[in-house]
Amino acid sequence: MQTERYNVKLDSFEGPLDLLLHLIKQAEVDIYDIPVAQITEQYMSYIQKMQALELDVASEYLVMASTLLAIKSQMLLPSQEVWDDAEDGVEEWGEEDPREELVAQLQTYRRYKAVAAELRENQANRAHFFSKPPSKITLGIAYAEEPTSLDVSLADMLQAYENVKQRLRLERPRTTTVETQKWSVEEKMQMITSRVWFSDQPVPFLELYAPGKVDEQVISFMALLQLVKEGHVRCKQGGLFADIYIEAREDTTKHE
Amino acid sequence: MNEDIGRILETLLYVSGDEGLEAARAAEVLGIDRHRIIAELQALASRFEDEGRALTILQFDTRFQMATRDEFSTYVERYAHPPQQKTLSQAALETLAIVAYQQPVTRTTVEEIRGVNADHAMSTLVGKGLVAESGRVKGAGRAILYKTTARFLDVFNLRSLDDLPSLEEEEPAEQLDLFLSGYDKEN
Amino acid sequence: MNEDIGRILETLLYVSGDEGLEAARAAEVLGIDRHRIIAELQALASRFEDEGRALTILQFDTRFQMATRDEFSTYVERYAHPPQQKTLSQAALETLAIVAYQQPVTRTTVEEIRGVNADHAMSTLVGKGLVAESGRVKGAGRAILYKTTARFLDVFNLRSLDDLPSLEEEEPAEQLDLFLSGYDKEN
Numbered sequence: 001m002q003t004e005r006y007n008v009k010l011d012s013f014e015g016p017l018d019l020l021l022h023l024i025k026q027a028e029v030d031i032y033d034i035p036v037a038q039i040t041e042q043y044m045s046y047i048q049k050m051q052a053l054e055l056d057v058a059s060e061y062l063v064m065a066s067t068l069l070a071i072k073s074q075m076l077l078p079s080q081e082v083w084d085d086a087e088d089g090v091e092e093w094g095e096e097d098p099r100e101e102l103v104a105q106l107q108t109y110r111r112y113k114a115v116a117a118e119l120r121e122n123q124a125n126r127a128h129f130f131s132k133p134p135s136k137i138t139l140g141i142a143y144a145e146e147p148t149s150l151d152v153s154l155a156d157m158l159q160a161y162e163n164v165k166q167r168l169r170l171e172r173p174r175t176t177t178v179e180t181q182k183w184s185v186e187e188k189m190q191m192i193t194s195r196v197w198f199s200d201q202p203v204p205f206l207e208l209y210a211p212g213k214v215d216e217q218v219i220s221f222m223a224l225l226q227l228v229k230e231g232h233v234r235c236k237q238g239g240l241f242a243d244i245y246i247e248a249r250e251d252t253t254k255h256e
Numbered sequence: 257m258n259e260d261i262g263r264i265l266e267t268l269l270y271v272s273g274d275e276g277l278e279a280a281r282a283a284e285v286l287g288i289d290r291h292r293i294i295a296e297l298q299a300l301a302s303r304f305e306d307e308g309r310a311l312t313i314l315q316f317d318t319r320f321q322m323a324t325r326d327e328f329s330t331y332v333e334r335y336a337h338p339p340q341q342k343t344l345s346q347a348a349l350e351t352l353a354i355v356a357y358q359q360p361v362t363r364t365t366v367e368e369i370r371g372v373n374a375d376h377a378m379s380t381l382v383g384k385g386l387v388a389e390s391g392r393v394k395g396a397g398r399a400i401l402y403k404t405t406a407r408f409l410d411v412f413n414l415r416s417l418d419d420l421p422s423l424e425e426e427e428p429a430e431q432l433d434l435f436l437s438g439y440d441k442e443n
Numbered sequence: 444m445n446e447d448i449g450r451i452l453e454t455l456l457y458v459s460g461d462e463g464l465e466a467a468r469a470a471e472v473l474g475i476d477r478h479r480i481i482a483e484l485q486a487l488a489s490r491f492e493d494e495g496r497a498l499t500i501l502q503f504d505t506r507f508q509m510a511t512r513d514e515f516s517t518y519v520e521r522y523a524h525p526p527q528q529k530t531l532s533q534a535a536l537e538t539l540a541i542v543a544y545q546q547p548v549t550r551t552t553v554e555e556i557r558g559v560n561a562d563h564a565m566s567t568l569v570g571k572g573l574v575a576e577s578g579r580v581k582g583a584g585r586a587i588l589y590k591t592t593a594r595f596l597d598v599f600n601l602r603s604l605d606d607l608p609s610l611e612e613e614e615p616a617e618q619l620d621l622f623l624s625g626y627d628k629e630n
Contacts, residue, residue, distance in 0.1 A: 014350060016372070017370065105371070108369055109370060116349040116352070119352065122413050128326035129413075130332045130458055131321055133273050133274060133562070134563075154600070156531075157539055161541070268518065270509070271511060284521075285522045310454050322457070324454045383558035384559065
């Protein structure tokens with residue numbers, strides 16, 4: 001199973017939805033009843049593998065990662081204790097399945113993906129029909145008249161040229177290096193671990209966030225989850241919506 | 257007379273070749289109503305089928321095109337070595353599918369459905385003449401709207417946009433459908 | 444079988460169009476003796492006459508050509524000579540702009556720049572006398588080169604080609620575009 005997953009070309013996905021559909025299909029689970037914890041874990045491991053191979057992980061993948069984590073945490077809450085007071089400005093989700101929106105998104109995308117496959121087939125079939133180029137027609141004397149005047153301006157032509165150049169510019173492969181992300185999950189894990197270890201008291205979760213940098217925030221969150229999972233740190237929360245604090249676990253060795 | 261209209265249309269179809277014959281243009285040439293021309297061209301196309309003609313007539317919306325039959329494609333390929341058609345990337349194809357069903361549509365909508373940026377895919381499609389701008393959204397952003405072109409129908413062998421495969425939710429057989437989707441393009 | 448040979452030959456005749464089908468070439472494609480091919484093509488030609496087909500098959504020595512009939516020539520000419528349009532299509536304008544700035548230039552170069560076929564646009568421009576052939580590329584392909592005409596200068600009110608507005612390189616704008624467009628992962 002594990003090796004099978006490694007065999008999949010990591011950059012062959014069209015985006016986070018495509019990757020998710022692949023994971024759901026591979027896990028042979030119902031799209032209407034996605035085991036979020038399992039799929040999220042596999043999704044994260046893909047992202048990490050992509051990063052380990054130094055593939056650019058587009059921000060869309062990271063945004064989806066945080067969506068998955070959000071759904072996962074919502075599903076952990078007992079459904080009886082659903083918040084129905086909107087006092088805190090917290091969005092109510094009542095009896096709704098937190099997966100609903102994502103499932104709808106996946107279904108829509110899957111439909112278009114299926115249609116795209118049909119279109120590809122159509123294109124291949126069309127290639128079996130051939131037509132000749134238009135015939136060259138020599139016109140009789142009656143038609144060899146003076147050309148009539150044309151109602152076009154130089155501006156029209158220049159605008160047309162601009163359009164072509166604009167199109168070319170969009171099509172040309174981009175060579176500019178775009179800085180996608182400064183941190184890898186591993187680096188963040190190291191950073192969080194040392195921050196926590198050298199602190200006498202639990203570190204507020206929010207302190208680990210670089211304000212305003214969504215990518216980095218997602219990475220921080222993923223790193224933290226990984227640390228919790230591996231048992232290096234522990235999270236504490238006084239109550240619902242209270243700040244989360246992170247502390248080192250005494251029973252583990254120092255993570256340098 | 258009726259017989260002659262058919263023969264004239266066949267002549268024009270031959271002359272226009274891969275450019276195809278636009279019904280409106282044929283209507284001008286023959287001095288006959290455009291709808292009548294379309295009916296005559298469709299009648300001619302069925303006659304070609306009934307008589308088992310060597311050639312066939314394809315319809316793309318209001319444009320008709322004389323073409324060889326797929327059963328003889330190997331001979332044509334041997335004779336002419338036609339250039340291989342470049343296939344579209346998966347990204348472009350998915351973008352095209354969304355434009356086809358949702359048109360007119362903005363790039364943002366396409367991006368919401370695919371979950372990824374569609375900048376490059378869209379400009380590829382515009383560059384290949386499969387998709388064209390068709391105005392702008394009213395209001396603040398004035399985002400560009402896109403629609404498919406006449407050429408799109410030709411390249412994907414569709415008589416009209418109504419010919420697009422249905423986009424309905426496939427119920428239990430969906431996994432199988434997806435798997436077999438290449439084969440059941442008939443309806 | 445005999446029936447199919449006829450249908451394949453009709454297919455090849457159609458595909459070869461104005462160039463015509465050389466019996467020897469058809470013999471290679473079908474893997475059949477050349478004399479047999481000539482006999483089959485002649486039989487096909489008489490069948491076209493007997494059936495009163497819209498098209499006819501002409502023989503020039505060992506070359507056969509599908510052609511329209513004299514009786515419909517007025518329609519063909521009317522088709523080939525659309526009422527003079529006073530404006531140019533976007534495709535024609537783009538093609539004209541490329542020819543104007545890059546001349547002399549081949550159709551292939553224009554197609555590479557525009558990303559779409561320029562066959563029709565170029566013949567429109569030649570037809571309107573805005574562009575003319577100006578020789579051929581040296582070497583293998585010997586593709587036709589095109590340049591603008593005196594009429595082009597006249598229509599656009601230019602004294603000479605030097606009068607064409609110069610095109611500045613817009614490097615800074617491009618950088619900005621890149622900056623704003625975000626990064627796209629498609630190819």
